[in-house]
Amino acid sequence: MTTITVGLLGAGRGLSLAQLFDRVPGYRVVAVCDAIPERLDRARSACPRAEGFHDYAAMLREPFDVMIVASAPPNHADHVCAALEAGKAVLSEVPAAHTIDDAQRIVDTVARTRGYYMLGENCNYYGFIHAWKELLEEGVLGEVIHAEGEYVHDIRGITWVDADGRYYNPADPRCPATARPSWRARYNPIQYITHSLGPLLWLTSDRCTSVSCLSTGCRTQPEIGSPDGQIALFETHSGAPIRQSCIFSAPKEPGGQWYSLYCSRGYAESKRAPWDSGKLYLADGTMKEIQRKDWPTAVDTPLASSGHGGIDGGLVWEFAHAFRRGAPSPIDVHTAMDYTLPGIYAALSAERNGERLHIPDTRTERLVTRF
Ligand SMILES: NC(=O)c1ccc[n+]([C@@H]2O[C@H](COP(=O)([O-])OP(=O)(O)OC[C@H]3O[C@@H](n4cnc5c(N)ncnc54)[C@H](O)[C@@H]3O)[C@@H](O)[C@H]2O)c1
Known part of the structure; x- marks a missing residue:
């Protein structure tokens, strides 16, 4: 099984998703990014196989497959579109977009890049x-x-x-x-x-x-x-x-x-x-x-012991398996x-x-x- 590599932007809520990806067979978190030094340190301890970045553009130049976007919602459009342009599949935290313009920009970028995009709606x-x-x-x-x-x-x-x-x-x-x-x-x-x-x-x-x-x-x-x-x-x-x-x-x-x-x-x-x-x-x-x-x-998956009563595990498991199979994005x-x-x-x-x-x-x- 080839290893699918994962990067994380935003080591607040996003850290729990990254840790779940590290528990999926065949997935590995290789890059974590946060502008706040204390949060980046925490992320590097939690994902010991990952390189740490303060700068998102620098992380995007690394050759990994999947980007978890867990920045604040007003920045989702910028961060999601930049990841898609860099050829990464995206799992975006909720909500997908902050404004009407942001929403159209994400839709257009997914279409133009033919990118893989899933909204991380764990509920x-x-x-x-x-x-x-x-x-x-x-x-x-x-x-x-x-x-x-x-x-x-x-x-x-x-x-x-x-x-x-x-x-x-x-x-x-x-x-x-x-x-x-x-x-x-x-x-x-x-x-x-x-x-x-x-x-x-x-x-x-x-x-x-x-x-x-x-x-x-x-x-x-x-x-x-x-x-x-x-x-x-x-x-x-x-x-x-x-x-x-x-x-x-x-x-x-x-x-x-x-x-x-x-x-x-x-x-x-x-x-x-x-x-x-x-x-x-x-x-x-x-x-x-x-x-x-x-x-x-929560739905029953091998990641059942996870955040929010297990629903985070259901989300990560479904993304991981759909993406590996080349199946349509679940959301x-x-x-x-x-x-x-x-x-x-x-x-x-x-x-x-x-x-x-x-x-x-x-x-x-x-x-x-x-x-
Ligand atoms: N699904 C859920 O259950 C759930 C729960 C909590 C939060 N969320 C979502 O997760 C996302 C993050 O929430 P949060 O509470 O962690 O927010 P937060 O503001 O605490 O964390 C965002 C982190 O991203 C970092 N960041 C943002 N832009 C960056 C950049 N360009 N370069 C480097 N670092 C950057 C910030 O430094 C910060 O540490 C939001 O979209 C929120 O809606 C979802």
């Missing part, structure tokens, strides 16, 4: 999402008539960052005067929609066609700057509306993703907390009331934009007090910034 690898897919494919649940997804996570403690990449809440007395707002402090919550929307679109093979979104405003901790949360209602190609809530500055514990499916023959809901359980109701006479369901947390660039553009257009809708906006399909439409 698609929840075990219960795969269990729901089986129920839908077997016709047990019937037709989906409405779906809901939420990502609620109080991230105020990671909105300010110091020069060594250490995160703080700006209200914390330990936050140094030199700390600055990180990308998360300047982010529209609904643009971080891929975790709560991606699995629903994967389940239903659907896409969002228009959106109306409202914002809470920035009331919990005004110095953070971004809205506390945003709530969007999407029209879909199939006609089943989807509601999404992304809330990142609210004192709710535990945080995490939550999903529900309303179908013509039943209802399924994920658990909201570790002591909760998944739920299923079928209207075929077999269930008189909603039933507790202990669906698996290709158009699907990545199906997951990402709804958040970008929802944020624009919120700026316009809920005006309903069309969401283009990158397979058939060019994205235009002014509409």
